[in-house]
Structures are given as C-alpha cells and as structure tokens.
Amino acid sequence: MVCKFCGAPSAEGAMVCSACLGKLSGELVLREWSADPRSDVRSLGFRSACLRVGPSSQGEVLLGRGVDPYLLVERTLQSEDRSHLPTVLDHYLAGAGLGLHLMGDEQVPLRAKLRDLVQIPDNHDYQGERWGRALLRLGNLLAISARDASRLPLGEEGRRQAFAERAARAMDLYRRAGEVSELSEIARANLAMLRHWGGEHEAALNELKELANTEGVRVQLAKAYWELGMEDQAAEAVSSAEDIEGAILRLRRGCQ
Numbered sequence: 001m002v003c004k005f006c007g008a009p010s011a012e013g014a015m016v017c018s019a020c021l022g023k024l025s026g027e028l029v030l031r032e033w034s035a036d037p038r039s040d041v042r043s044l045g046f047r048s049a050c051l052r053v054g055p056s057s058q059g060e061v062l063l064g065r066g067v068d069p070y071l072l073v074e075r076t077l078q079s080e081d082r083s084h085l086p087t088v089l090d091h092y093l094a095g096a097g098l099g100l101h102l103m104g105d106e107q108v109p110l111r112a113k114l115r116d117l118v119q120i121p122d123n124h125d126y127q128g129e130r131w132g133r134a135l136l137r138l139g140n141l142l143a144i145s146a147r148d149a150s151r152l153p154l155g156e157e158g159r160r161q162a163f164a165e166r167a168a169r170a171m172d173l174y175r176r177a178g179e180v181s182e183l184s185e186i187a188r189a190n191l192a193m194l195r196h197w198g199g200e201h202e203a204a205l206n207e208l209k210e211l212a213n214t215e216g217v218r219v220q221l222a223k224a225y226w227e228l229g230m231e232d233q234a235a236e237a238v239s240s241a242e243d244i245e246g247a248i249l250r251l252r253r254g255c256q
C-alpha cells in the first residue's frame with residue numbers, strides 16, 4: 001500500500017508510512033465517538049457561575065476567574081498559587097465526562113487543549129485523594145486514546161505501537177493514583193480494562209472479578225464481558241447492582 005499523506009510505500013494494511021506514523025506520536029488521538037461537542041456545555045449547565053450568582057441588583061457582576069471551567073484550569077496553571085490545581089482539574093474532568101472508573105464509553109470535549117491536560121502530571125505532583133482522582137481521570141483519557149488510536153488503519157505494527165505508547169502513559173498515571181490507598185482498587189480495575197483492550201482478556205477478567213465488590217467495578221466487568229460477546233455473564237455481573245437500570249443503561253452505552 002502507499003501512504004495517504006506522502007505517497008511513500010507503507011506496510012500491509014497501513015494507510016500511513018512509518019515516517020508519517022511518527023508524527024502521530026504524542027498526539028492524543030480520539031475518534032469521533034469518544035468526543036462530544038456538548039461535553040463542556042453539560043459541565044457549564046450544572047456548574048454555572050451565573051446560576052450561582054443569581055439575579056443581581058448591582059448591574060455588574062465581576063467573575064474574576066471566568067465562568068468556563070476549562071479557563072479556570074488554565075488560569076490556575078498560570079497563577080503563582082497552584083495549590084488548588086488538583087481540585088480544579090478534578091472538577092473540570094469530572095464535569096467534562098471522565099469518570100473515575102474507565103468504562104470505554106466516555107465522551108469528552110473536542111478541545112485541542114486536552115493534549116495539554118494530559119501533560120500536567122509530567123510537571124506537577126501533589127499529595128492526596130483529589131490529585132489521585134485527577135490522575136485517574138487523565139489516565140482514562142489516555143486509555144481511551146490508546147484504544148481509539150489502535151483502531152486506526154495503521155497496519156498491525158503501527159496499531160500496536162500507537163496503543164503501547166499511550167497505554168504506557170495511562171499505566172504510569174494509574175500507578176501514581178494507586179499510591180493513594182482510597183483509590184488503589186479503582187486504579188487496578190482501570191488497568192485491567194486497559195489490558196483487556198490490549199488483548200489480555202483473561203488476565204483482565206480475572207482481575208476485575210477479584211475486584212468486583214463495588215458497583216463501579218461490576219459495571220466495568222460487565223462492559224468487558226459484553227465487548228467479548230459474553231452477554232449472559234455481562235447481565236449476571238450487573239444483576240446485583242443497586243441501580244440496576246442505571247447499570248444496564250451504562251452497559252449498553254457506546255455499543256455499536
């Protein structure tokens with residue numbers, strides 16, 4: 001085959017050559033089903049500064065840090081006092097659609113700057129659960145990108161590389177988040193989901209089964225079963241859920 005970008009010969013089944021594949025390195029690749037243009041709007045809807053301030057008789061309302069949750073992250077990064085960064089980042093990512101448990105059906109904003117967000121842990125480190133939660137969510141974003149990148153027509157070797165590069169970064173964040181004892185089980189479960197996407201299905205299912213004491217992990221287990229075509233086991237995994245309707249909805253979300 002030939003490269004769609006430069007016309008050079010490319011590997012079997014690969015629409016890009018190895019040189020052009022190199023340019024993809026470090027990019028946060030997300031397919032259209034992982035992006036939701038309304039994701040930020042949703043987050044504004046329940047965290048609106050306007051709603052919080054309410055009608056004012058004074059005519060002018062000053063909002064020092066802006067109403068957009070993403071801008072709040074940016075401004076916190078630029079300010080001298082960055083002690084609030086874990087909280088601000090965790091809030092933004094949660095509102096944007098990235099949960100603590102990696103499910104695979106997350107839909108995130110179409111911001112090019114998401115790529116900058118996943119680089120924050122390279123330059124910053126904090127203690128505590130808030131930061132750990134932000135790390136888990138960023139890890140999930142990288143994991144989704146790993147899965148999406150591995151579905152691009154890059155040829156077998158290119159797909160493997162694209163997955164491995166992003167998965168390694170996600171694993172590093174899960175490892176760091178797992179050092180917070182309250183989050184260690186979620187970090188392990190997310191790592192198992194990532195291994196499942198990487199093809200280690202059996203090991204991943206065993207790990208998820210061992211961790212399935214919480215509803216979040218049970219839905220993850222069900223998701224993994226479902227993706228492997230094991231629908232009965234998937235139904236069984238969520239049958240004891242407290243919010244069974246919610247669990248089934250979540251199970252079906254993102255299934256094509």
Ligand SMILES: [Zn+2]
Pocket residue numbers: 003004005006007008016017018019020021
């Ligand atoms: Zn090329």
